[in-house]
Every structure is written in structure tokens, then in C-alpha cells.
Amino acid sequence: MLVKKQYNYCILLIISLFLCGLTASGCSRTGSVSVDRRMSRSFVRLDRKQYVPLIVVCKQYDLSWHWDGFSKIITVKNLKSNAKLFPGSGLILFNNEVFDLKSRVRIHRGQIMVPQSFLRLFTKKEPPLKLRRKSVFSIRKIVIDAGHGGKDPGAIGKKGIQEKDIALDISLRLKKELTKQGIDVILTRDTDIFHPLKKRSEIANKEKADFFISVHANAAHTSSANGFEAFYLSTDYDDFSKAVQIRENAVIKFEENAGYEYSDDLNATLWDMILSENRIESIEMANSISDELKRALKLNTRYIRGARFRVLKGANMPAVLLEMGYLTNKNEAMRLNNAYYRQMLAEAVATGIIRYKKLFESSDGFSK
Numbered sequence: 249m250l251v252k253k254q255y256n257y258c259i260l261l262i263i264s265l266f267l268c269g270l271t272a273s274g275c276s277r278t279g280s281v282s283v284d285r286r287m288s289r290s291f292v293r294l295d296r297k298q299y300v301p302l303i304v305v306c307k308q309y310d311l312s313w314h315w316d317g318f319s320k321i322i323t324v325k326n327l328k329s330n331a332k333l334f335p336g337s338g339l340i341l342f343n344n345e346v347f348d349l350k351s352r353v354r355i356h357r358g359q360i361m362v363p364q365s366f367l368r369l370f371t372k373k374e375p376p377l378k379l380r381r382k383s384v385f386s387i388r389k390i391v392i393d394a395g396h397g398g399k400d401p402g403a404i405g406k407k408g409i410q411e412k413d414i415a416l417d418i419s420l421r422l423k424k425e426l427t428k429q430g431i432d433v434i435l436t437r438d439t440d441i442f443h444p445l446k447k448r449s450e451i452a453n454k455e456k457a458d459f460f461i462s463v464h465a466n467a468a469h470t471s472s473a474n475g476f477e478a479f480y481l482s483t484d485y486d487d488f489s490k491a492v493q494i495r496e497n498a499v500i501k502f503e504e505n506a507g508y509e510y511s512d513d514l515n516a517t518l519w520d521m522i523l524s525e526n527r528i529e530s531i532e533m534a535n536s537i538s539d540e541l542k543r544a545l546k547l548n549t550r551y552i553r554g555a556r557f558r559v560l561k562g563a564n565m566p567a568v569l570l571e572m573g574y575l576t577n578k579n580e581a582m583r584l585n586n587a588y589y590r591q592m593l594a595e596a597v598a599t600g601i602i603r604y605k606k607l608f609e610s611s612d613g614f615s616k
């Protein structure tokens with residue numbers, strides 16, 4: 249009931265914002281010394297948490313705010329700071345860093361309500377938990393994820409070749425090549441074992457990796473499909489990406505505790521925002537690897553595209569998913585089944601990664 253009520257308020261707000269031409273904004277200025285008292289009078293208790301209307305916070309701290317009806321993102325800023333809020337979520341972007349407010353931003357009686365912890369961003373008293381800080385632009389540690397494994401064979405190609413075996417072998421070789429270049433490489437698996445998708449990105453997060461690379465091989469209904477593809481996480485995707493994404497996400501059927509929540513569109517937007525800086529890096533990395541495969545192996549590098557891959561979604565760092573070739577294509581399956589070819593693939597991918605690393609480190613971070 250409560251949810252429905254809130255939903256109604258949300259709809260009301262959105263409709264009224266639509267009437268205002270899909271955007272709304274405000275700006276306030278106050279110099280009153282009694283603002284603290286005034287603000288405390290505005291506190292509302294929702295689900296046993298203290299909330300305050302955003303408009304009151306804006307008055308208190310001399311902030312302007314702006315609601316974008318298309319992205320459903322609220323931007324709050326002054327000359328020094330810029331915060332992006334996502335109604336329904338407690339994660340916010342503050343000066344391009346992710347903070348956890350511990351309580352979600354919500355719409356209550358037609359007003360945007362922020363939890364008390366939001367105020368700490370402006371008072372500098374015990375700031376809310378910062379999720380990720382990026383200060384050094386270097387790539388020292390990479391987590392390589394050999395796709396599938398154990399009870400999940402992945403794609404099965406000509407002559408019964410299994411994607412899990414191809415992915416593992418290329419990943420092991422890639423680790424060797426990158427280690428030679430001084431990169432610290434962690435594998436999510438180095439044997440034929442099963443990991444749920446979530447665990448793979450968790451390993452990368454725990455290791456505080458600078459990059460996450462998931463290695464796969466593709467399959468298609470048409471045996472003519474061939475070539476290399478790279479994907480990065482995005483909410484924008486086309487029908488082709490969707491087809492690959494459905495196949496790669498299908499591992500979920502092998503997972504016993506598949507109860508973890510997958511995002512609705514709102515959360516997808518949120519993650520998209522959080523990952524926007526990572527996305528630039530992911531695209532650049534995908535391009536660098538793809539260019540090298542084209543140059544060294546004359547591979548048909550088909551696509552570099554965005555898609556919603558679950559394995560990439562949980563990673564707090566730039567991440568790419570590589571489809572090394574089609575197991576359903578006779579020639580490509582034959583080559584992928586050849587150890588010498590897999591070694592050449594691993595060497596070319598490593599060269600692409602190293603080239604990207606050098607470019608990234610000299611650029612001081614693309615997103616800055």
C-alpha cells in the first residue's frame with residue numbers, strides 16, 4: 249500500500265515535471281542564521297529514517313537543483329560541488345565519486361526527500377561512505393575471467409568443442425603474457441570449476457583490480473558468423489548485442505542461488521551513470537585489443553558494442569567482455585581448437601592491453 253502511495257506521488261511529480269517541459273529546476277539563496285533550526289523543523293521520519301526535503305537543503309546550502317525527466321536524475325550543485333541523485337537509490341555521485349547515503353532518495357507527497365546523511369556532504373562532518381576513489385591513473389592489476397566452467401560449458405561448437413575450455417586456455421596464456429609485462433594478473437578460475445556470475449566481479453572488486461576482462465567464445469544460429477567482438481557495459485544496446493547478452497547471461501540457469509536482484513531500469517540508469525567514466529576506459533580498451541587482433545591476426549573484428557552483461561555489471565572498475573571467435577563457424581572452431589592459434593590470440597590481446605595501458609597512463613585518465 250505504502251509502495252503504491254509513493255508510486256502515485258512519484259507519478260504525480262513526474263506528470264507535473266512533464267508539464268514543466270520534462271525538466272524542473274530551482275535556485276535558492278539564504279543568509280539566515282536560524283537555518284539549522286528551520287531545517288530541523290523540516291525533518292520527516294520515513295521508514296524510521298530522518299529525511300529532509302531537497303528544496304530545504306538547497307536553501308540552507310545555497311544550491312541549485314535540476315530534474316531531468318528523461319534520465320530521471322536530479323542534479324544538485326553550487327560553484328564548488330555537483331551531486332547527482334537517483335530517486336529510489338541511496339547511491340549518489342558527488343563530484344564524480346560514488347557515495348552511499350545508506351538510505352534511498354525518495355519522493356514523498358510530491359517532494360524530493362533526501363536522507364539526513366546527504367547533508368554531511370555539505371557540512372563536511374563525517375561524510376557518507378565513499379565507494380570508490382580514483383586518484384592514480386595506472387593499470388597495475390587486472391582480473392581475467394575465463395567464462396563459464398564446471399557444469400556450465402558455455403557455447404558448444406563443432407566437434408563438441410566447449411567454450412569453457414577455450415576461454416580457460418586463452419585466459420591462462422593471457423595471464424602469462426601480461427605477467428611478463430609486469431602486470432599483476434588474478435584469474436577468477438584456473439581450473440574447470442563453476443562460479444556464479446556475481447562471484448566473478450566480486451573477485452575483481454575484492455582484489456581492487458584496475459581492469460576486469462571476461463574471456464569468451466561465441467555461438468550463432470548461422471554457421472557463417474565469424475570474427476572477434478568486444479562488449480562493454482551499457483544500457484544502450486542493439487538487437488545484436490541483446491542476442492549475445494541473452495546467451496552469456498543464460499548461465500544464471502546453472503546458479504543455485506539465483507536470488508540476487510537484477511536491476512530494473514532505474515537501477516540500470518544509475519549504474520550507467522556510475523560507470524560512465526569506466527565506460528570510456530572500457531571502450532578504449534576494447535578498441536585497443538580489437539585493433540591489435542585485426543593487425544596481428546587479420547581477424548574480422550566485427551563489433552565493439554554496449555550491452556547489459558551481468559558478469560560486467562557488478563565490477564567497480566572498467567570492464568570488457570571479449571568474444572574470441574565463433575565456435576559455430578567451422579574454420580574458426582578449428583582454429584580456436586588449435587593451441588598455437590590460441591597462443592597468438594593471447595599475445596595479440598596482451599599487446600592491445602599494454603598499448604592501452606601506456607596510452608591511459610600518459611593521458612592521466614581519459615575521463616578527467
Ligand SMILES: [Zn+2]
Pocket residue numbers: 395396402403411463464465496
Ligand atoms: Zn560465454
